[in-house]
Amino acid sequence: MNRGAARDISTADAFYHYTTKQAFIWPYDEQARLIGEHLYVDMTSAKVERLNTDDVVTTDWVQQTAKALLRTL
Numbered sequence: 001m002n003r004g005a006a007r008d009i010s011t012a013d014a015f016y017h018y019t020t021k022q023a024f025i026w027p028y029d030e031q032a033r034l035i036g037e038h039l040y041v042d043m044t045s046a047k048v049e050r051l052n053t054d055d056v057v058t059t060d061w062v063q064q065t066a067k068a069l070l071r072t073l
C-alpha cells in the first residue's frame with residue numbers, strides 16, 4: 001500500500017475502500033492460447049475512503065439475505 005494512502009486510515013476497526021488505477025494485459029500466442037498475464041498498478045492514483053458502516057456488506061447480511069431468498073425457491 002502506498003504510504004500516503006496508509007496515512008488516511010485513522011481507525012483500525014473501521015471499513016475502508018482502497019482503489020487504484022490498474023491495467024491488465026493478457027498476451028496470447030498465434031493459436032489464441034493465453035500465455036501470460038501482466039498487471040500494472042498506478043500507485044500515484046491510490047485512494048482510501050472510509051466507509052459508512054451502513055454501506056458495508058457483512059457476512060451476516062449475506063447469510064440472512066441468502067436464507068430468505070432460498071426459502072422462496
